Amino acid sequence: MLASLGAELLKLRKRPSTWVLGSIWLAVIILLSYTLVYVLVSNTPPPTVPEDTPKAQKEQLREQQQELREQQLEILFPENVVFNLTPGLPSLGAPIALILGALTVGSEYGWSTFKTVITQRPGRYAVFFGKLLALGIVLVLLVVLTFAAGAASGYVIAGLEGAPIGFPAAGELARATGAGGLILAVWAALGVLLAVLLRSTALSIGIGLVYSFALETIIFNLPIQSKAFRDAREFFPGQNSTFLAESFSGQPQGGFAEPPVDAPQAALVLLAYAAAFIVLAAFVFSRRDMD
Amino acid sequence: MTERESPRPPLVETSGLGKRYASITAVRDLNISVRRGEVYGFLGPNGAGKTTTLRMLLGLIKPSSGTAKVLGEEPGSPDGLQGVGALVESPAFYPYLSGRDNLRVMARYCGVSHQRVDEVLSQVELAGRARDKFKKYSLGMKQRLGVAAALLKDPELLILDEPTNGLDPKGMADMRALIRRVGHGERTVLLSSHLLGEVQQVCDRVGVIHKGELVTEGTVDELRGGGGILVKAEPLEEARKLAASLEWVEGAMIEDGMLVLDADPEKAPEINARLVSAGLRVSELRSVERSLEDAFLELTRGETI
Numbered sequence: 001m002l003a004s005l006g007a008e009l010l011k012l013r014k015r016p017s018t019w020v021l022g023s024i025w026l027a028v029i030i031l032l033s034y035t036l037v038y039v040l041v042s043n044t045p046p047p048t049v050p051e052d053t054p055k056a057q058k059e060q061l062r063e064q065q066q067e068l069r070e071q072q073l074e075i076l077f078p079e080n081v082v083f084n085l086t087p088g089l090p091s092l093g094a095p096i097a098l099i100l101g102a103l104t105v106g107s108e109y110g111w112s113t114f115k116t117v118i119t120q121r122p123g124r125y126a127v128f129f130g131k132l133l134a135l136g137i138v139l140v141l142l143v144v145l146t147f148a149a150g151a152a153s154g155y156v157i158a159g160l161e162g163a164p165i166g167f168p169a170a171g172e173l174a175r176a177t178g179a180g181g182l183i184l185a186v187w188a189a190l191g192v193l194l195a196v197l198l199r200s201t202a203l204s205i206g207i208g209l210v211y212s213f214a215l216e217t218i219i220f221n222l223p224i225q226s227k228a229f230r231d232a233r234e235f236f237p238g239q240n241s242t243f244l245a246e247s248f249s250g251q252p253q254g255g256f257a258e259p260p261v262d263a264p265q266a267a268l269v270l271l272a273y274a275a276a277f278i279v280l281a282a283f284v285f286s287r288r289d290m291d
Numbered sequence: 292m293t294e295r296e297s298p299r300p301p302l303v304e305t306s307g308l309g310k311r312y313a314s315i316t317a318v319r320d321l322n323i324s325v326r327r328g329e330v331y332g333f334l335g336p337n338g339a340g341k342t343t344t345l346r347m348l349l350g351l352i353k354p355s356s357g358t359a360k361v362l363g364e365e366p367g368s369p370d371g372l373q374g375v376g377a378l379v380e381s382p383a384f385y386p387y388l389s390g391r392d393n394l395r396v397m398a399r400y401c402g403v404s405h406q407r408v409d410e411v412l413s414q415v416e417l418a419g420r421a422r423d424k425f426k427k428y429s430l431g432m433k434q435r436l437g438v439a440a441a442l443l444k445d446p447e448l449l450i451l452d453e454p455t456n457g458l459d460p461k462g463m464a465d466m467r468a469l470i471r472r473v474g475h476g477e478r479t480v481l482l483s484s485h486l487l488g489e490v491q492q493v494c495d496r497v498g499v500i501h502k503g504e505l506v507t508e509g510t511v512d513e514l515r516g517g518g519g520i521l522v523k524a525e526p527l528e529e530a531r532k533l534a535a536s537l538e539w540v541e542g543a544m545i546e547d548g549m550l551v552l553d554a555d556p557e558k559a560p561e562i563n564a565r566l567v568s569a570g571l572r573v574s575e576l577r578s579v580e581r582s583l584e585d586a587f588l589e590l591t592r593g594e595t596i
Contacts, residue, residue, distance in 0.1 A: 003400060010395065010399065014387065115383060116397065118349075119376075121402075165341055214551075228515055
């Protein structure tokens with residue numbers, strides 16, 4: 001399998017779409033999560049208050065605004081990179097991971113390259129798991145780069161603001177990297193499974209994105225009152241991705257006042273999804289005729 | 292190619308091999324054997340089941356019935372594939388990678404050194420264009436890269452599926468020369484083709500497949516048959532009777548004013564002497580050799596390729 005891993009890493013490294021997707025992802029992080037927020041917070045106009053407002057009250061409003069601005073800026077500082085970026089992973093990172101997973105496998109069907117690869121000797125399981133391992137490495141790198149890009153952006157902002165510079169605790173960063181990697185892995189595994197089942201890239205990306213962006217939300221919000229349905233909603237992959245990611249923000253999770261699922265349970269549900277997607281995809285890949 | 296004399300243990304052997312797709316039978320009860328060191332031509336019209344058979348031998352698709360052994364192993368097993376190089380249908384590579392990088396990827400999969408990549412690139416005369424992207428290659432270059440990938444493991448058995456398909460005449464000639472080069476020595480080549488001339492030029496033995504079934508298997512000479520002798524003599528009927536009485540003449544018939552003898556063409560001088568000594572006037576006598584095309588058309592009842 002190490003031979004297959006080496007081949008897969010070479011392909012991923014040389015493939016332009018890997019770099020394009022990674023660059024888009026990092027650009028989105030830096031632009032939307034840091035640059036745009038910083039520009040908006042820095043340029044917030046002072047509150048408009050009626051002329052006859054007492055001076056003390058005006059002063060109080062100004063202080064409140066200043067406090068709010070400092071809080072918003074503080075989120076952007078490097079020590080809060082986990083708090084700032086992890087909750088956004090399901091909405092921004094999941095589609096990228098899904099596309100990467102579908103591309104990694106689906107393109108091989110499109111180019112008919114599986115027949116060339118398989119006849120070279122490695123064995124179907126070695127090819128499949130080598131591919132997954134390489135994909136996993138890329139996803140973990142993506143999460144690490146996400147935090148690195150966030151920390152670097154925060155470093156610049158803290159410098160501009162003259163604020164003291166700190167970094168998150170190593171343990172917190174490791175937990176967030178693990179959680180982020182798991183979230184991306186689930187969606188990449190879904191992309192892989194769809195690509196294996198459909199033997200196509202475009203269709204698997206289309207179906208995967210429709211599910212992640214629309215279908216799960218529609219099903220989640222169906223006005224069904226039964227307890228079984230409410231319980232079932234706690235096992236949706238999108239919801240559990242959100243529960244796990246937002247557990248790093250300290251905010252209410254998934255729109256719930258009380259999170260219905262805690263982080264360890266969400267992680268377990270996601271692990272189960274990732275394992276199921278991978279086992280099913282491997283089974284189909286190993287058994288089906290390679291046309 | 293020189294014909295090998297003694298039969299050797301088969302490198303590829305199938306027994307009752309079959310493949311069904313829903314209601315369509317692509318291959319039925321196929322029994323072929325490819326001997327070590329020979330160039331075996333797998334000949335048949337388009338859609339006869341050649342590619343399906345090769346895919347089964349490589350483990351890309353599973354047979355519906357029967358068994359096959361390739362280098363003594365189950366088709367598609369890593370141990371068996373270690374000694375097999377293959378080009379199945381059109382060459383398939385990563386369009387965004389160069390020719391060399393594509394081979395580097397394949398070399399990693401089969402565990403051979405990168406040095407071997409440069410060797411096979413030279414062997415197929417692609418070294419000068421190795422840095423170009425695969426998507427920029429001409430069809431002939433793509434086919435040669437496919438052969439290069441098949442040669443990476445320096446395989447005992449080379450399986451080439453219609454390697455000249457889609458090539459212009461020069462490309463076809465170059466590819467045939469390449470096949471002759473890589474098929475020398477102890478290497479065994481299983482070459483599928485629908486081009487009779489190609490098989491006749493390159494192969495030692497041939498298996499003819501038609502509508503999923505093996506019609507015949509043998510050397511090119513065996514398939515073509517022993518040929519015959521054409522005689523123009525007067526009186527013709529007397530000449531026929533005399534020829535038919537000879538024990539080495541297996542058949543004698545009159546067609547279009549000529550006597551057609553089913554006999555070894557090397558016996559032509561002897562038949563001439565017999566006829567002349569019997570007082571018959573011989574005005575024309577020549578040996579005829581059946582082409583592989585004649586044999587093929589006879590075997591497949593005239594279906595075009």
